[in-house]
Structures are given as structure tokens and as C-alpha cells.
Amino acid sequence: MTGPGPMRESFEDRMATVEFRVAPTAHITVDGDSCRGCSTKACVTACPANLFVPTADGGILFNYEQCFECGTCYLVCDTEGAISWSYPEGGHGVVFLRS
Amino acid sequence: MAEEFDVVVVGAGPAGSAAALVLARAGKSVCLLERGPFPGSKNMYGGVIYPRILDGLIPNWWEEAPVQRWVTRRATMVLTGTQSLTVDYRTEAWGRPPYNGATAYRPDFDAWLAGKAVEAGAVLACETTATGLLGAPGKGGIRGVRTDRPGGEIGARLVIACDGVNSLLAKEAGIYGKADPHHFTLGAKETLALPARVIEERFGLAEHEGADFEIVGCTEGVAGGGFLYTNRETVSVGVVLHLPELAASKKRPEEIIASMKANPVIAPLVAGGELVEYSAHLIPEGGWVMLPGLVADGMLVAGDAAALCLAAGIWLEGVNFAIGSGMAAGETALEALDSGNVSAPGLAGYRKRLEGNFVLADHRKLRRAPHLMLSDRVQHRYPQMICNLTEAMFTVTNPEPKKGILAHTRIEARRAGVRLGQLARDTASALRTYG
Numbered sequence: 353m354t355g356p357g358p359m360r361e362s363f364e365d366r367m368a369t370v371e372f373r374v375a376p377t378a379h380i381t382v383d384g385d386s387c388r389g390c391s392t393k394a395c396v397t398a399c400p401a402n403l404f405v406p407t408a409d410g411g412i413l414f415n416y417e418q419c420f421e422c423g424t425c426y427l428v429c430d431t432e433g434a435i436s437w438s439y440p441e442g443g444h445g446v447v448f449l450r451s
Numbered sequence: 452m453a454e455e456f457d458v459v460v461v462g463a464g465p466a467g468s469a470a471a472l473v474l475a476r477a478g479k480s481v482c483l484l485e486r487g488p489f490p491g492s493k494n495m496y497g498g499v500i501y502p503r504i505l506d507g508l509i510p511n512w513w514e515e516a517p518v519q520r521w522v523t524r525r526a527t528m529v530l531t532g533t534q535s536l537t538v539d540y541r542t543e544a545w546g547r548p549p550y551n552g553a554t555a556y557r558p559d560f561d562a563w564l565a566g567k568a569v570e571a572g573a574v575l576a577c578e579t580t581a582t583g584l585l586g587a588p589g590k591g592g593i594r595g596v597r598t599d600r601p602g603g604e605i606g607a608r609l610v611i612a613c614d615g616v617n618s619l620l621a622k623e624a625g626i627y628g629k630a631d632p633h634h635f636t637l638g639a640k641e642t643l644a645l646p647a648r649v650i651e652e653r654f655g656l657a658e659h660e661g662a663d664f665e666i667v668g669c670t671e672g673v674a675g676g677g678f679l680y681t682n683r684e685t686v687s688v689g690v691v692l693h694l695p696e697l698a699a700s701k702k703r704p705e706e707i708i709a710s711m712k713a714n715p716v717i718a719p720l721v722a723g724g725e726l727v728e729y730s731a732h733l734i735p736e737g738g739w740v741m742l743p744g745l746v747a748d749g750m751l752v753a754g755d756a757a758a759l760c761l762a763a764g765i766w767l768e769g770v771n772f773a774i775g776s777g778m779a780a781g782e783t784a785l786e787a788l789d790s791g792n793v794s795a796p797g798l799a800g801y802r803k804r805l806e807g808n809f810v811l812a813d814h815r816k817l818r819r820a821p822h823l824m825l826s827d828r829v830q831h832r833y834p835q836m837i838c839n840l841t842e843a844m845f846t847v848t849n850p851e852p853k854k855g856i857l858a859h860t861r862i863e864a865r866r867a868g869v870r871l872g873q874l875a876r877d878t879a880s881a882l883r884t885y886g
Contacts, residue, residue, distance in 0.1 A: 394698035400731035427632040428698040443578030451495035
């Protein structure tokens with residue numbers, strides 16, 4: 353793949369096209385400690401919202417705020433119990449308008 | 452317990468709304484839960500609704516359904532990096548009642564169908580997430596759901612779980628088993644704004660007519676496919692990616708979309724389109740082989756939650772399967788409520804209903820299709836072979852005389868690494884499946 357070109361919007365611009373009503377509490381939590389033992393970290397590239405960020409110490413930083421609530425992360429995760437996954441509280445989370 | 456209904460339906464997507472509509476019309480008290488701010492707000496798909504299943508439920512549905520365009524052009528494209536072969540079918544018949552396929556924004560379509568259930572008397576509660584089941588199979592049965600509303604237990608004689616592809620309620624009831632990533636694909640999509648006139652010129656459409664392109668060979672080697680379809684003033688372009696292959700490839704979904712959009716065949720169709728929404732959703736692609744349990748004591752499961760989404764290559768359908776299964780769940784619930792037996796055996800008529808119509812008949816007939824479609828041959832070798840074969844047939848190499856099609860096939864099969872025995876077996880398998 354080529355890097356961002358002049359016609360390519362940044363990932364932030366891409367996510368800015370999506371409406372999120374951010375809940376006060378996280379609906380997904382990631383146990384960064386168990387991620388340290390994971391060599392694949394498939395969540396990092398597969399998450400369509402790019403919410404999983406590898407840290408320098410081999411762990412994972414996760415932010416729930418722009419989550420599509422799709423389920424990709426827990427399905428590709430190799431580490432039992434690393435991701436605890438549920439839906440956001442009612443009325444919150446992603447709001448599609450032209451999907 | 453705050454409220455008591457005959458039935459609580461979880462999820463106001465097409466499955467849930469169809470079930471609620473059937474039940475409310477028959478006079479049952481129905482609570483229809485939706486965790487989003489409005490029905491459809493969590494839903495996303497690959498573009499075409501085939502609504503004829505609504506004929507019996509909402510006569511002349513086409514006069515009121517919030518449709519973007521009626522699909523009159525259906526193309527299947529095979530791409531390699533430098534070649535393309537397209538089967539492009541157009542008919543004016545699909546642009547007239549009763550129509551065939553329609554493009555629509557799910558937030559519009561799903562909200563419309565939920566509105567039909569509300570008109571019939573169902574109580575729609577949005578912004579309400581079902582957090583678990585009341586009761587359990589075998590222990591007096593499921594008797595309603597917990598929600599995240601204050602005091603939000605909702606009692607019901609029956610629960611219909613239409614809570615989508617992640618099937619959290621069916622998993623809690625113990626009828627889903629362990630989800631296998633091999634049975635799922637990720638759909639990622641861009642909605643791009645273009646003036647209606649430009650869309651009509653580029654795709655050769657009249658006003659209200661739409662095009663739907665299904666594409667293989669455009670996903671950077673990750674098993675799956677692409678799609679491109681027209682709305683009124685946007686085009687939607689996206690990819691469907693087999694989860695384990697996506698994970699192993701270390702490629703990002705939006706980069707695979709970008710690569711497809713850069714293909715010289717696709718680029719002119721989407722040029723200048725401004726991104727107005729990016730979206731993603733999982734698809735239960737396993738079909739027949741991943742079918743979960745459909746009923747438990749006090750519960751029925753419909754739509755994506757029951758993996759009733761058809762991903763059979765040349766046929767890609769979901770909303771109609773959701774509506775069809777939701778209707779059957781509603782009819783079965785009616786029968787069970789009237790007979791007083793809401794146990795799993797009392798709900799056995801659900802599977803019979805689905806087997807008796809397209810929902811399970813199509814899944815059973817096409818049970819080999821998802822596996823075949825995601826195979827290395829169909830994904831990579833055959834697209835390359837068929838493009839090379841077409842190129843060889845139409846390349847004039849005078850003074851050499853023309854070779855026959857069979858001679859070209861033998862040469863191109865060898866070049867693409869396809870063994871003729873395997874080709875014959877796949878052809879036979881395809882005929883058994885699709886014939």
C-alpha cells in the first residue's frame with residue numbers, strides 16, 4: 353500500500369464522518385497485561401476503526417469512543433479473556449445515517 | 452417487575468420489526484427494544500434489499516418504502532491488477548412494480564419497517580440495550596430480558612432475539628456454541644457523495660434506477676470481495692473480508708477499500724466522490740454449517756442473530772432472510788402463545804416454517820457455496836485464469852491461426868496453476884450447488 357497521498361483523507365478525517373454518541377463508560381475493556389504475551393496482535397490492524405494501539409512495552413492501548421460495535425476484535429483475538437466485549441448503554445455509541 | 456408483555460423482541464432491525472408486526476397485528480402485546488437512538492442506526496450492509504417477502508405483509512410496500520434507487524443493472528466483475536471481465540445485466544423490468552432489488556439507507560428502511568410494527572400496536576423502546584435474559588432454558592424457561600433502563604426488567608412469555616450478528620442473547624441461552632471467526636467476514640464501506648445526474652451518467656441509469664456491482668479479485672489477496680452500488684445522491688463502495696485472512700494479512704480494511712477504488716475499472720466510477728460516511732459491520736457468512744440452535748425454552752432467534760444471511764457468491768442476500776425469519780418467528784410465537792406451550796418443543800414449528808420457505812431451503816441448497824467462494828481457487832486462481840483465457844481468445848496473433856477455446860483453457864489453466872481434475876471437481880460442485 354502507498355502512504356497517504358494528496359487525495360487521501362487522514363484516518364481522523366475518515367472517522368469524523370461518523371456520528372458517535374459517546375457513553376460515559378466503556379462497553380469494551382482490554383486487559384493490556386494479557387496482550388503483552390500476544391505475538392499476533394491481530395486487533396491492531398483488523399479493527400476497522402483503528403482503536404487498538406500497541407504500546408512500547410508490548411501491551412495494547414484501547415479507546416472505546418469511536419467503536420463501530422462490530423465484533424471483529426474479539427473474534428480475531430488469540431488471547432482468552434483479553435477483550436471483554438458488550439454493547440454500549442442504550443442510545444450511545446455509533447449512529448449510522450447513510451449505511 | 453415493571454412491565455409484562457406477551458412478547459419482547461430484542462432489536463428493531465428487519466427481523467425484529469417483521470416479528471413484532473406479525474404479533475401486534477394478531478393482537479398480542481409486543482415490546483420492541485432497540486439499543487440505538489432509532490431503528491437502523493446500528494445497521495449497515497452491502498447494499499441491496501430484495502423486498503418481495505413483504506408482499507404478503509405490506510401490500511404495495513414499494514409505494515411507501517424509503518428506497519434510494521431500484522436496481523435495474525446487476526454486474527459481476529472479475530478483476531486482476533491489470534484485467535477485468537464483467538457480466539453486466541440490465542433490465543427495465545426491475546424498474547417497475549413489483550420490482551426486484553432496491554438500494555436504501557438502513558436507518559431509513561429499518562425505521563420505516565419498525566414504524567409499521569408501531570402502527571400495528573407494538574411498543575417501540577429505543578435507547579434500550581438488553582443486557583441479559585430473565586430466567587434460563589430448562590429452569591422455568593426464559594421469561595423476559597434485563598435492560599439498562601432504571602428498573603428495566605421486561606417480563607414476557609416469549610423473547611424473540613433479533614439482536615444481530617454477535618448473538619449475545621443466543622450465546623447466553625447456550626444455543627449458539629463458540630463463535631468461529633472462519634464463519635465471519637467484515638464489511639467496511641464508504642458512502643461517497645456525487646450529484647444524481649453524475650451518477651446517472653456514469654452508470655447509464657435513468658432517474659430512480661440503480662446499479663449494483665459485485666466484485667471479486669479486488670481485496671489485495673484477502674479472501675472476500677468488493678461491492679459498489681448507487682444511491683440517489685451517493686455511491687457506496689466497500690469490501691467484505693474473511694476475518695482470519697484479514698487478521699493474518701496485517702492489512703487494514705480502509706487500505707483495501709482504497710486499493711479497490713484505485714483500480715482503473717473502479718476509479719472513474721467513484722472519482723470526485725466526497726466521503727460522507729465510513730462504516731463497518733460483521734457478516735455471518737457460514738450459512739448452513741454455522742446455523743445455531745433456533746429456539747430455547749421461551750425464546751426464538753431470527754435474522755443475523757441466527758446467522759441467516761446468504762453469502763453464496765452470485766447471490767448475496769440478508770435483509771430478506773431477516774424479514775422472512777422474523778415473520779416465521781412471529782407466526783410461531785403466535786401459535787405457541789395460543790397453545791400455552793412456549794417451551795423449546797412447543798416452538799419446533801419455527802424450524803419447519805423456515806425449511807418450508809426460502810430461508811432454510813436456500814441455505815440448505817447453497818450449503819457448499821460459502822466454502823467454495825472463499826477457497827483459494829475461486830478467490831485467486833480462477834479469476835486470473837478466466838481473465839487470461841478471455842485475453843488469449845481475443846488477442847489476434849496473426850499469422851498464427853486461432854486456437855480453439857479448449858486449447859486456450861488447457862494452456863491458461865496450467866499458467867494459473869489450476870489442475871484440470873480440480874477444475875472439473877469444482878465445476879461439478881458448483882453445478883450441484885447452484886444447478
